[in-house]
Amino acid sequence: xxxxxxxxxxxxxxxxxxxxxxxxxxxxAKAASRGCHIxxxxxTSSSYTHARGEIVRTAEAAYDEGVAAAATLGVTDVRCxxxxxxxxxxxxxxxxxxEAIMEEVRPAxxxxxxPFDTHQDHHYGSLATLSAARYFSSILMYDPMFPSxxxxxxxxxxxxxxxxxxxxxxxxxxxxxxxELRKYGDNWLDAVTxxxxxxxxxxGAQYAEAFEAVRLQVRL
Ligand SMILES: [Zn+2]
Numbered sequence: 001x002x003x004x005x006x007x008x009x010x011x012x013x014x015x016x017x018x019x020x021x022x023x024x025x026x027x028x029a030k031a032a033s034r035g036c037h038i039x040x041x042x043x044t045s046s047s048y049t050h051a052r053g054e055i056v057r058t059a060e061a062a063y064d065e066g067v068a069a070a071a072t073l074g075v076t077d078v079r080c081x082x083x084x085x086x087x088x089x090x091x092x093x094x095x096x097x098x099e100a101i102m103e104e105v106r107p108a109x110x111x112x113x114x115p116f117d118t119h120q121d122h123h124y125g126s127l128a129t130l131s132a133a134r135y136f137s138s139i140l141m142y143d144p145m146f147p148s149x150x151x152x153x154x155x156x157x158x159x160x161x162x163x164x165x166x167x168x169x170x171x172x173x174x175x176x177x178x179x180e181l182r183k184y185g186d187n188w189l190d191a192v193t194x195x196x197x198x199x200x201x202x203x204g205a206q207y208a209e210a211f212e213a214v215r216l217q218v219r220l
Contacts, residue, residue, distance in 0.1 A: 023142025026163025
């Protein structure tokens with residue numbers, strides 16, 4: 001039974017450019033090819049300066065990389081709240097900004113971070129999304145990715161999507177994030193592929209993405 005119809009809207013939310021591609025890029029590529037309207041919402045500017053003072057990524061470069069990555073998945077609607085990287089807050093203004101976009105898009109499914117992710121932006125970004133989404137019926141939290149997602153709490157995969165047909169698009173999207181690729185190298189992409197294979201193995205597919213459900217409305 002399909003969770004998504006061809007005319008459904010999807011809202012995929014991440015704290016930084018690249019989070020959504022890592023967490024649910026395969027699902028988004030598949031849904032885009034079926035005609036779903038997809039909005040990617042990035043909460044922070046994603047600019048990053050290393051503690052040594054070296055600029056790893058400007059906000060402009062992060063945005064350009066994110067738009068190119070989204071296009072690789074077949075997604076053209078990319079929004080950015082431009083909030084401070086590494087300082088995301090779970091507070092009223094952030095919740096209201098997310099809520100306004102949810103009201104506009106009316107998503108059938110919302111994808112967001114898992115709140116036990118150890119990156120503070122992922123953690124608070126997830127909580128702000130859950131606050132904003134209180135009137136929506138289907139919210140799935142994506143599998144956290146090392147290094148940021150290492151946690152004291154176990155991720156419990158509950159909902160799987162077969163992404164065998166779109167793993168290549170997911171990896172191509174991640175390759176658009178040149179500043180991340182410089183930081184982590186091809187090992188990063190190998191690990192993403194290995195995780196997709198592992199999640200696929202768990203559910204009888206070649207490659208899959210897994211999610212924890214906050215709640216899920218199933219239509220007959
Ligand atoms: Zn992130």
